Amino acid sequence: MARTSTSKTRPARRTAAAALAVLALAVPAGCAGDAEAGTAQALRPVSIVLDWTPNTNHLGLYLALEKGWFRDAGLDVTIVEPGETSGLQLVAAGKADMVFSVAEALVPAREKGADVVAVAAVVRENTSSLLSLAADGITRPRDLEGKRYGGYGGALENALIDALVTCDGGDPAKLERVPMVSDDPRIDLGQDAYDTTWVFEAWDTIRMRDVDGMDVATLPFADYTDCIPSWYTPLLAVSSTKLASDRALLDCTLDVLTRGYQESMRDPQGAADALLAHVPELDRALVEPSAHYLAEHFAPTPEDWGVQDAATWDAFVAFLTEHDLASDDFDTDAAWTDELLG
Template sequence: MKHSQSLGARDFRTRSLLVRTTALAAVVPVALTGCGTGSGGQGGDAASDAGLREVTVVLDWTPNTNHSGLYLAQAEGWFADEGFDVNIVEPGETSGLQLVAAGQADFAYSVAEGLVPARAAGADVVSVATVIEHNTSSLISLSDDGITRPRDLEGKRYGSYESDLEKALISKLVECDGGDPAQVEFTPLVSDDFRIGLTEDQFDTAWVFDAWDTIRLGEVDGLDVDTIAFRDHFDCVPDWYTPLVATSRALLDEDPDVARGFLAALSRGYEEAAADPDRAAEVLLEAAPELDPELVSASAEWLGPQYASGDWGTQRAEVWDGFVAFLEEEGLTEPGFDTDAAWTDQYLPGADAQDSAEPGESQP
């Protein structure tokens, strides 16, 4: 099995990409470095001899439970069953979407707030599956600070990645709850160690992901915390897909069976991760033994029901349309963005097998 290989520095800047909406400055050919064969993996010659097509997948962050289905499909041989030798690499200074757009990777884990500016900058990348059905972001704070609803952020310090998207979302949440967004202080984060930031009073609240940070702080570290979940306020702010799996339009047009086969195995992996979170945790820890077993186990259990209430990976037009409309209203992307071209469900299991599936279409 091929293990994750680092593409470069794994630091705070990588994490901050999750909430940036800055467009890619340019989409140019780049070299995919640092993605050799991992311990116990097949080399290119061996894969060729076995009749397997090599496929490269770039993660959006270091290995975590959002990637459980990928690692399960790898460990169980389901990619090989579909004819693929999959190489999983971690992101570095070059984003996965840039690598996919440049033809240096086949698939990438990303987020909607990354894919929209990438397409606006000219990268013909397409979301072909969502990993989690709904956004699982929250604002987290120590319970002693009494931040239980958005308007409680008045007079508080928000630990910020300094992105325009953050400011728009936080301001909208506070405004919808009858508060004054101008009274929220945006304090730049200096690291992504939210435990230190909260307990050393660097900020009062920050944007985290419930499946990882909230569990780490509340269940593993034992802090008394409160959260404001974005999903409880979708009447005010949009839902959006984070993370998602993207590929290039070129791959979909030229090698549609690669997309179908890859997603068939990946879907099987996530369905198994939902059904057997203990196995999902076990496989992830084998691939990334540096992770905290307690955190991985609790996170895998929490995420199982979040992967999908129906068929894994399916996206909805109203979610994409609502998110892009929010970006346009807030001046975060130019009007007229072609939302339909940014996603498709037509390569997921059960979709019509047609070589020229239209983007922006859900399964029947």
């Protein structure tokens, strides 16, 4: 079995009063020294790599940027959009300081020797779902029998779909797997390229249902955690080498991001406005409802933002191990830490 932990020491969560006190400060407590230095000398550079093009998963980052909270903390932030080299590779190689990533990428990266560790859950609840046109009548996993699933053919993707269908008493062998025709399920479903595909509720479902007015149905993964595990997608990761050599920089950066995400939960409209100010090409009709949706899904409460759970990590890695997607001796406990939160 993979090496797992049932508990992990993490900082005590702030009380509501303490959280309000922190928000009242111009500079997060963990950044005080950097901010004081920043008034007399150049701001400290910090690079944050996105996992995708800018979207509402990044609300806390752009809100903090728009409010000037990074600069107040003595930080000069560079946002890097993903390229041919993955963000995890950049962080592991010391070419970036922090990265938005996903648990399903971090685990295999660590298996290959990458020096990366998760330090915060950006979205506590997995917002993945299977989306279909309502007319196709897919209301539960076993309804996928005889249907076509459009995907990328990934091993984890297939294992999760198989587990969902089997758990509901269906036969996954009766589900046809076909490749995605485009990266836009609106186009593919409209052209009857397949019957269902994997999307994210906070973006794809809102865009298709609320913006485009399509009559769609979804099977949210969060409704089937008795069949498949939850996992963190996205999360924030750093290198353990950087954590040891310049903890103050990472601590400060995450403090500001925490403030940004907490405020995004309290004021999703303000967060949407901040994202659109920096990325005006995004569709306001999509960004605003997405921001309001995520305000209720980033974490149970603003004070809980970022906290990871040992049981979630353990169950996810156990699923990977069961399906030969992670080695039996994978050290789950070493893959994540909450020590920068607090």
